[in-house]
Amino acid sequence: MKDRASSRRLRMLAAGIFWLLLLAAVPLALAASPPRPDAASAQVQALQRAGDAVVALRVTVTEGATSADSLGARRSGSGVVIGPDGLILTIGYLLLEAETIEVVTQDDRTLPARQVAYDLATGFGLLRPLVPLRGIAPVPFASVSGLAPGEPLLVATGSNSGIEVGFTRLLAVRPFSGYWEYHIESALFTSPPVPNHSGAPLFNRQGELLGIGSLFVLEAAEGNEQRVIPGNMFVPVELLRPVLEEMQATGRTRASIRPWLGLSSSERDGHVQIVRVDREGPALAAGLQPGDVVLEVDGIQVATLEAFYKQLWKRPAADAEVELTVQQGSETRKVRVHAMDRMKTLRKPAGI
DSSP states (O other): OHHHHHHHHHHHHHHHHHHHHHHHGGOOHHHSSSHHHHHHHHHHHHHHHHTTEEEEEEEOOOOOOTTHHOOSSSEEEEEOOOSSSSOEEEEEGTTTEEEEEEOOHHHHHHHEEEEEOOOTOEEEEEEESSSSOOOOOOOOOOOOOTOTOOOEEEEEEEETTTTEEEEEEEEEEEEEEETTTTTEEEEEEEEEEOSOOOOOOOOOSOOOOOEEEEEEEOOOOTOOOOEEEEEEEEEEGGTTGGHHHHHHSSSSSSGGGGGOOEEEEEEEEEEEEEHHHHHHHHHHTTTTOTTTEEEEEEEEEEHHHHHHHHHHSSSSSSOEEEEEEEETOOOEEEEEEEEEEEESOOOOHHHH
């Protein structure tokens, strides 16, 4: 076991050295002042610590979980240790309606864990192993301010065979609207894409945590260019800083208590079109169906997902009646939907 752990540390060390060599390819402004040997050594050590904090996650959801329709009943991804007590940060959808959660460490231990928080507003999930983690230092957070498009970054993913290191570059920092009733004002877009992105931590050159992997995307990411660039979307940890204490205390944030319709939607030709309806959500009960186009929310026109969600979330309470103007085929009609608190619809493990 010690030999395998040592081998993994050596692989991370080699990755750190390669990372430093990669810096030679960044703009001349960076290459003009190469790091001193002692600084380079400290940088490698910081990257090693970052890699050591990455774990693999295995999740099995509760029987009958509606989230299994889109996310599967068995899920795998990554997490990263952010607290001295073993608190692990990941992407929240891995934990949705979880029955069992396992943390696989780099010294081949498989530890049972419990969910600490799932936050709709940010998309983050928190968990903590039931058995203490040994010898893993939490990673420091970093700000995205000062990052420039093209900057090289490091992605580390956990698996049963250790960690895998990938290299990517920042494309943009901009707002993001997800098809699953989700919007954040700043998201990190990188390319080339990393396949095993779910919960994968994104680090800067100092081994500091920038974000958590959420999606594979095909989007233009540079200004107004319309080129399709494959990459990943990461949720920045800056969104976690102000709500971390609240998430640990309550299991979510106040911003997550908002109306939920149970829709997956997309933007098409300047309209919001429904592409999927949750089989136990309010939208299905109201008669909405895939293909419907949402024109208005409470009489206010909406043409983008961002506008749709922000108009929906203006209500102070999650349980509220919402009037949608929708186009169903050639007919335009008003549909009243009784929105719900999403967390109240999620199945919990037996005994909870």
